[in-house]
Amino acid sequence: MLVLNKKAGCNYKGANEVSTLTKQTKGDSVLPGRSINRKNTLGKKIWQNKYMYLLFLPMLIYLLVFCYYPMYGVILAFKDFNYAKGIIASPWAKEYGMNNFIKLFRNPRFFAALKNTLIISTGRIIFEFPFPVILALLINEIRSSKFKRITQTVYTFPHFISWIIVYGLFFNIFSSDGIFNQLIALMGFERTSLLSNPDTFRPLLYISDNWKEMGWSAIIYLASITGISPELYEAARIDGASRRQLVWHITFPCIGGTIAIMFVLTVANLMNAGFDQIFNMYNAAVYEVSDIIDTLIYRMTFKDPNSAGFGYTTAMGLFKSVINFALLIVANGIVKKSTGKGIY
Amino acid sequence: MTGIKKSKYNHPTGFDVFLYIFMALLALITAFPFYYMVIVSFSNYTALHSQALYIWPTVFDTSSYRLVFTNNSFWSSVNTTLFITIIGTVLGVLFSVAAAYPLSKKEIPGNKLMFNIMIFTMFFSGGMIPGYLVVQQLGLGDSVWSMILPCLLGPFNIILIKNYMEDLPASIEESAKIDGANDMTILFKIVLPMSTPIIATIALFFAVSYWNSYYLGMLHIISKTKYPLQLLLREILLDTTTSMTGMGAALAAENKKVYSQALQMATVTIATIPILVVYPFVQKYFTKGIMLGGVKG
Numbered sequence: 001m002l003v004l005n006k007k008a009g010c011n012y013k014g015a016n017e018v019s020t021l022t023k024q025t026k027g028d029s030v031l032p033g034r035s036i037n038r039k040n041t042l043g044k045k046i047w048q049n050k051y052m053y054l055l056f057l058p059m060l061i062y063l064l065v066f067c068y069y070p071m072y073g074v075i076l077a078f079k080d081f082n083y084a085k086g087i088i089a090s091p092w093a094k095e096y097g098m099n100n101f102i103k104l105f106r107n108p109r110f111f112a113a114l115k116n117t118l119i120i121s122t123g124r125i126i127f128e129f130p131f132p133v134i135l136a137l138l139i140n141e142i143r144s145s146k147f148k149r150i151t152q153t154v155y156t157f158p159h160f161i162s163w164i165i166v167y168g169l170f171f172n173i174f175s176s177d178g179i180f181n182q183l184i185a186l187m188g189f190e191r192t193s194l195l196s197n198p199d200t201f202r203p204l205l206y207i208s209d210n211w212k213e214m215g216w217s218a219i220i221y222l223a224s225i226t227g228i229s230p231e232l233y234e235a236a237r238i239d240g241a242s243r244r245q246l247v248w249h250i251t252f253p254c255i256g257g258t259i260a261i262m263f264v265l266t267v268a269n270l271m272n273a274g275f276d277q278i279f280n281m282y283n284a285a286v287y288e289v290s291d292i293i294d295t296l297i298y299r300m301t302f303k304d305p306n307s308a309g310f311g312y313t314t315a316m317g318l319f320k321s322v323i324n325f326a327l328l329i330v331a332n333g334i335v336k337k338s339t340g341k342g343i344y
Numbered sequence: 345m346t347g348i349k350k351s352k353y354n355h356p357t358g359f360d361v362f363l364y365i366f367m368a369l370l371a372l373i374t375a376f377p378f379y380y381m382v383i384v385s386f387s388n389y390t391a392l393h394s395q396a397l398y399i400w401p402t403v404f405d406t407s408s409y410r411l412v413f414t415n416n417s418f419w420s421s422v423n424t425t426l427f428i429t430i431i432g433t434v435l436g437v438l439f440s441v442a443a444a445y446p447l448s449k450k451e452i453p454g455n456k457l458m459f460n461i462m463i464f465t466m467f468f469s470g471g472m473i474p475g476y477l478v479v480q481q482l483g484l485g486d487s488v489w490s491m492i493l494p495c496l497l498g499p500f501n502i503i504l505i506k507n508y509m510e511d512l513p514a515s516i517e518e519s520a521k522i523d524g525a526n527d528m529t530i531l532f533k534i535v536l537p538m539s540t541p542i543i544a545t546i547a548l549f550f551a552v553s554y555w556n557s558y559y560l561g562m563l564h565i566i567s568k569t570k571y572p573l574q575l576l577l578r579e580i581l582l583d584t585t586t587s588m589t590g591m592g593a594a595l596a597a598e599n600k601k602v603y604s605q606a607l608q609m610a611t612v613t614i615a616t617i618p619i620l621v622v623y624p625f626v627q628k629y630f631t632k633g634i635m636l637g638g639v640k641g
Contacts, residue, residue: 045453051527052446056458059443062497067465073474087477141363153627154371160619162556164578168612169377172384177605179380182397268467297472310473317471325468
């Protein structure tokens, strides 16, 4: 026992001898500290990895302060927030703490925002989700690697600019002096402002999001295509498969797992609908079609002079988070059952 | 044997012609708003209104740029943004690497637990208000750190680095271990140099997200001198005549010599250029980094 401990400890010369020996005899890992000594106790293993735990520490502190403490902060949803008293000491809300939720479900503005959120999210699934897949399949069909690289560089770039800038660019094009209105004036139509028209605002949301994120989202599918074994294509070619058949019967099914995972992540975000984009692009003229839960929370908390209170808006946020989390579990369960792949 | 078969796949077909035209058009559509941004930023009211369709620049008017560059709120916002971008990127990369390295070692007790603690935050969050209150309670209100600390770590970035590190050859680390190096030395002397592509990628992600950040600044920053560039830009875009930024006042004083749309686009152009300059150099790294790190997760 004593000898064993000595070997497993930090005596590197000894460890060296032992590890080369085990490598030759058993073909085992040669790490002296971690995996040689099967008789290590847990405590010893932890001590040997002390530096590793030290490396974990910054992340752990960060998660506790900026993620888990705010999660605990959702108890505000059941309280009447008092700024001077803080989250913990604030008194519980009326109706057994449920008062914020009762007020919430009686508020027509909340239901309008909920409806917009669901409509816009569904719109994104229909008008945005398929395009990166198609784009990836098309990019994959390009033969000139130079052309492929250049176009892909262009498609990906808008992902890296902020929604504020995207709003600026779209405003520039669609404003009354912008090129879009110059064009339709030339064609003899009346100038119109698409960004403040409730009929055109949602389509503009889908168009601008596609413009910004399509190329970026295609990367994950392209990565998945790169992972497909070339032998599959070779075999199909020898059998005389056409190019369309190669795409339809090899490429597409092989990235099915990735598509499923991306779909789960999209569904788990159903209640989000894209705060950054909408917040920067919308205006009072289109609130009725674009005000989502997150933008309503923001305005009610920080812009409303007769603020409903932090407890009330926290309740709204909690309602959203809980539904998203439930959707994640359901969607992941369904996908896992049908394709065998899931995100956890 | 395959000579005949292959020729079928190598000859440009009608589909190829269509594909090349389509992809080139798509690239043009993607690039057009940037082109239009630049030509409008160098235009003025008369130029933009004298033509039925302003698609080809007819003037080269730099007055909007001069107005931006002589504006104090612009320079203070650039200062703030540079500070949060540089400090945030350095700290973010360090913290992410520190977390990713032990996560890539499956044999450490508690590894799985740590991973789950991290991944859970991707799918459930306290929401806007508790997040706001935490920063306020830490006394970070109106401090530049309120824009750096709350987004210092992202599970997605950590997973990318972790996946990349898992694919590094274990033999080099093992021999270093035998030579007496501890985990810290191995991380900084061996693993980090081998992880350049993924670190460049993550650094780009951090730099871009800090450069683009406005939300935390909007919630926590009260002093106008600490406004980040994007927040200033937002104010300029939403309301040029506001006296808030000082830019609108300058505009009024100049008696509308500078056209507001040109001024807006000049600011947008200035905010875009740093990304445009850095992006092509880092692009080769990030495609590689995402491909290698992303496929598994």
